[in-house]
Structures are given as C-alpha cells and as structure tokens.
Amino acid sequence: METITGQGMKVYKWLYIVGRNLRNPSSKRIHEFLNVSQGYSLEQLEDFQLKKLMELVAFAYQYSPFYRKALDENDIKSADIKSLSDLKKLPIITKRELIQYNSEIHTNYKFKKTFKAKTSGTSGQSLVFTRNEYADSFNRTVINHNYSNYGVNPWDRNGYFWGFNQLFFYKLKTRLLDAFQNRFRVFSYSKTEMNRFIKKLKDAQYIHGYSSSIYETARAINASEIKKPTKIKMVKGTSEKIFDYYQPEIKKAFGTKMISEYGAAEAGIIAFECTKGNMHINMEGVIVEEENNEILVTNLHMLSFPIIRYQLGDYIKLAPKNKVCACGKKHLILEDVLGRIGETVYGISDKYPSLYFYYIFKNLSEKHGLNLEYQVIQKQKGRLNFNVFSNLSTREKQLLSKEIESYFKGDITYSINTDAELVATKKGKKKSFISTINEH
Ligand SMILES: [Zn+2]
Numbered sequence: 459m460e461t462i463t464g465q466g467m468k469v470y471k472w473l474y475i476v477g478r479n480l481r482n483p484s485s486k487r488i489h490e491f492l493n494v495s496q497g498y499s500l501e502q503l504e505d506f507q508l509k510k511l512m513e514l515v516a517f518a519y520q521y522s523p524f525y526r527k528a529l530d531e532n533d534i535k536s537a538d539i540k541s542l543s544d545l546k547k548l549p550i551i552t553k554r555e556l557i558q559y560n561s562e563i564h565t566n567y568k569f570k571k572t573f574k575a576k577t578s579g580t581s582g583q584s585l586v587f588t589r590n591e592y593a594d595s596f597n598r599t600v601i602n603h604n605y606s607n608y609g610v611n612p613w614d615r616n617g618y619f620w621g622f623n624q625l626f627f628y629k630l631k632t633r634l635l636d637a638f639q640n641r642f643r644v645f646s647y648s649k650t651e652m653n654r655f656i657k658k659l660k661d662a663q664y665i666h667g668y669s670s671s672i673y674e675t676a677r678a679i680n681a682s683e684i685k686k687p688t689k690i691k692m693v694k695g696t697s698e699k700i701f702d703y704y705q706p707e708i709k710k711a712f713g714t715k716m717i718s719e720y721g722a723a724e725a726g727i728i729a730f731e732c733t734k735g736n737m738h739i740n741m742e743g744v745i746v747e748e749e750n751n752e753i754l755v756t757n758l759h760m761l762s763f764p765i766i767r768y769q770l771g772d773y774i775k776l777a778p779k780n781k782v783c784a785c786g787k788k789h790l791i792l793e794d795v796l797g798r799i800g801e802t803v804y805g806i807s808d809k810y811p812s813l814y815f816y817y818i819f820k821n822l823s824e825k826h827g828l829n830l831e832y833q834v835i836q837k838q839k840g841r842l843n844f845n846v847f848s849n850l851s852t853r854e855k856q857l858l859s860k861e862i863e864s865y866f867k868g869d870i871t872y873s874i875n876t877d878a879e880l881v882a883t884k885k886g887k888k889k890s891f892i893s894t895i896n897e898h
Contacts, residue, residue: 474613482595483571492603495742500779500788503741508542510758511745515539515548518764521565525764545745550754550767556724557585564588564763572762577723585724590762597726600740601719604730607785608692608717610664617659619667619675659687669695669716670831670888673704676711686711694719698888699797703829720795722770724763725755729792736777738789748776751796773797773813797890804895805869806840812891818861826857833880836893841871845878 478485495506516536518525529536534547556563564587571591576584602612656679659665665672672695679686690712695704696719708716717731721740728744729737739746747754747767753774757765773796781791796816803810815834822828831847844858855874862872880888 470613470615471611474611478598482591482598484592484595485599488592488596488599489603492599492742496603496787498788500790503789504542507741507745507758511542511545511756512536512539514756514758514761514764514766517567517761518565518766521567521761522563522764523566524559524562525766527562542745545747545756545767548767550769551765552769553585553724553771556587556765556768560585560587565761567761569762575723587724587763589760593726593757593759593762596743596759597721600727600730600743604719604732605664605692607733608664610692614663615661617662617665617667619665619671653684656682656684656687659690660685661689662687663689664692664694665690665712666692666694666696666719668888669698669700669704672716673701673707676704676707679711680707686713688713690714692717696721699795699890701829701831702823720792722755724757724765725768725770726757726760726765728753728755732783732785732787734783734785736781736783736785737792738783738785738787739792741789746774746776746790746792748774751775773816803836803842803870803891803893804839805866806871808869810866812893814865815891818858818865821861822857826854828854828857830858831880832890833878833888834891835881836891836895839895840869842873844872844874845880846874846876847878847880848876850874850876 495503498506515525515529519529519536520526528549532547532549538544538547569590572588573591573594574586575589576586605612655675672693691714693708693712693714693716695716700716700718705715708714717735718729718737719727719731720729720737721727726743727740728746729739731737743758745756745758747756751773753770753772754767755765755770756767775793775796777791777793779790783791797813803812803814812834815832819830819832822830830850833845835843835845837843842862844862846858850858855876858874862870866872881892882888
C-alpha cells in the first residue's frame with residue numbers, strides 16, 4: 459500500500475511540475491524570490507513595493523490609453539511617484555470603471571504569454587481581462603509558497619468545496635438532529651452521500667473552498683459515527699467570512715483550525731493567514747491601502763491590465779504597523795475583513811450600510827455568546843427578513859431584536875425566521891445580505 463501511495467504521489471508531483479513549467483514558466487524564479495523575501499524587513503518589503511510601483515505606473519502611462527489620459531488630465535508624471543505615499547496622487551478605480559473602460563485600460567504591449575480571466579459579478583455584468591503570464595505565475599506561486607508553510611505541496615491530495623448543495627446539508631441536518639420527521643429514503647440517501655464524501659477525505663492532506671461548506675461538512679462528520687480524516691494538514695476557507703464559532707467544529711472534525719486566504723481574481727492574493735494566526739499582506743504582490751475603512755488594492759505585477767488603487771468593495775481593518783507576529787514575518791497584517799460594502803440597506807426614510815449586519819451579529823456573539831449563521835434579505839424598502847440557520851429561543855430572538863433596533867431605530871420593519879434555509883448563489887456562495895432593490 460505504502461509503495462502505491464508513494465509512486466502515486468511521485469506521479470502527481472511530476473505531473474504538477476511539468477504542467478506548471480508549461481503554463482507558468484516564471485514560477486520557479488518567483489518561488490526562489492519568495493523564499494528570500496519572506497525574511498525581508500518591513501523596510502526591504504516597502505522598498506521592493508516602491509520599485510515595482512514605479513515600474514507599474516511608468517508602464518501604465520506608456521502602454522495604457524486609459525492611464526495615459528488619466529495621468530495627463532491630473533497633471534501627474536510617472537516620475538512623480540517617489541514614495542509609497544505618492545500612490546495617493548493616482549485616481550481610485552472601481553469595478554464599474556474596469557468594465558466600462560475595459561479596452562482602454564488594457565495595455566497595448568505584446569506579451570509573450572497571457573491568460574484570459576473572468577470574474578463573476580454579483581450584479582450581472584462580469585469583468586473580463588487579460589492577465590500576463592508573470593502576474594498569473596506570481597499569484598499561483600504566492601499561494602503555493604504559503605501552503606509550504608503548512609507542509610502542504612500543491613500536488614497533495616485535496617478536497618475542494620465549491621458549490622455544495624445546500625439542500626443536502628439541510629436534509630442531513632434535519633435527519634441527524636431530528637430523525638423522526640423525515641423518512642428512511644432521505645436519510646439513507648444522505649448517509650450514503652456523506653459516507654462517500656468523507657471516505658474521499660480520508661487521504662486528503664488539505665481541504666479548501668467556501669468556509670460555510672467546510673463548516674457544514676465538519677458538523678456532519680462530528681454528528682456521525684464515521685471515522686474522521688486524519689491526514690489533513692491545512693483547512694483553507696475562501697470567499698466567505700470565517701466565523702469564530704466554526705473553529706471548534708472544524709478542529710474536531712479535521713484536527714486543525716480553518717485558516718483564511720483573502721483575494722480576488724482581478725486583484726490577486728491580498729493576504730494569507732500564517733501558522734500563528736495572522737493574516738499577512740502579500741506585500742510582494744500587492745499594495746493595500748485602507749481609506750475610510752475601505753480597501754484599495756494595487757497589483758504590482760499585472761502589466762497587461764493595470765489594477766491601481768482598486769476599490770474592491772470590502773470594509774477592512776489593518777493592524778497597527780508595529781504589530782509583531784510570532785511567525786517572524788514582517789509583512790503587514792490585515793486585522794479583519796468586515797464584509798462587503800455591497801448594497802445599501804433601505805429603511806423607511808433613511809439609507810444604511812450593510813456593514814450594520816456585521817455589527818449586529820458580532821455584538822450577539824461577543825456580548826451573549828450567541829453565534830448565528832444568518833442571511834438578511836431585502837425585497838422592499840423599509841423591510842428586512844432576517845433568516846437564521848438555527849433555532850432560537852424566545853430570549854435569543856429578543857436579543858437579536860434589541861440589536862436590530864439599536865441600529866435601525868424604528869426606521870425598519872422586519873421579521874426573524876429561524877431554522878431558515880440560507881440562499882446560495884449558483885456557485886454555492888452564501889451572501890450575508892441579499893437585496894433585490896438595487897438590481898435595476
Ligand atoms: Zn505571522
């Protein structure tokens with residue numbers, strides 16, 4: 459058995475390396491650089507960022523009609539970028555503009571190799587852009603480099619959680635917790651499904667994907683008699699918020715906590731959690747600014763489609779610059795991603811940021827130890843539906859009401875639905891706030 463596994467791993471490794479060298483010829487060089495730069499001081503990292511930023515701005519001015527015009531109009535020369543704070547002289551760009559001025563933003567330089575990339579826009583329109591090989595390779599290598607800190611190789615067996623069928627877990631949960639109400643058929647189906655899935659996890663060395671799907675699987679494993687997977691070295695959550703209350707279930711099921719990766723297709727990897735639990739910014743790849751609690755990202759390597767001061771649409775909090783991490787890395791730390799800026803919440807007479815929901819549920823967790831998986835839905839102005847995944851006692855409902863009222867102060871009517879099924883997008887992502895008001 460051991461030899462077969464060993465031979466198998468060699469084949470996977472070989473396949474991986476051959477594939478990588480074909481697709482991403484710059485990877486090897488980048489990998490070597492990252493091994494050195496991970497030991498850089500903050501000053502060295504910032505020097506590197508400045509050098510890359512100057513190159514990027516000069517390149518964008520020379521080859522991107524959009525940036526040439528934007529800089530000329532604002533009377534900025536690329537030589538004006540002499541320090542990282544000079545970045546503030548450059549205009550902020552939004553996703554809408556990346557879509558609207560798409561062809562003018564693209565640089566007209568002939569790259570040897572490029573890839574087409576596409577991001578799924580939540581409000582219909584998607585962004586399509588060209589990514590030069592170096593930027594693509596840089597991003598992939600950053601991910602693999604971070605994996606190596608967990609003893610994980612990219613070719614190791616892994617479980618990918620993407621677009622899990624919510625209905626399946628809903629049924630499973632109902633069956634496991636309340637075997638009386640559903641019939642045998644559903645139960646045996648769910649059990650078979652789960653067995654099959656968990657069996658596959660037996661040899662997995664890492665798992666990754668939507669945080670909520672991983673959490674639900676952990677709960678299912680813990681609630682069952684099935685043997686838990688024992689080889690998992692890393693559990694990585696992406697795309698959705700990782701709630702603190704996920705962690706005990708995940709540790710119990712997989713033997714290790716869930717770590718976080720933060721990024722976006724158009725911006726690249728922005729931060730990755732280290733083994734000491736801090737989200738270090740990928741300073742070799744991006745510059746992150748925090749302005750009015752919002753993130754602005756500059757990708758340092760994407761010369762084909764410059765992403766400069768891009769308003770990604772998340773509220774973030776950066777840690778103080780002098781915060782030290784026990785892992786030894788000097789890369790700046792992202793304290794928290796507070797959530798999508800996204801749509802506005804419409805009260806009866808006023809408007810509110812959707813960030814309110816983050817605080818409402820955070821308060822419940824911090825003040826009362828009440829951890830809820832939730833989704834808020836707005837279909838008409840002045841009214842909200844709070845869907846909560848679990849059952850709530852009368853007192854817990856009152857606590858939630860009290861928090862809602864402290865934020866919206868009577869300017870909203872609402873209902874609280876318990877044991878609710880949370881709606882997922884086509885890809886399986888569960889947004890915490892869904893509004894149908896802005897969609898026209
Ligand atoms: Zn660290």
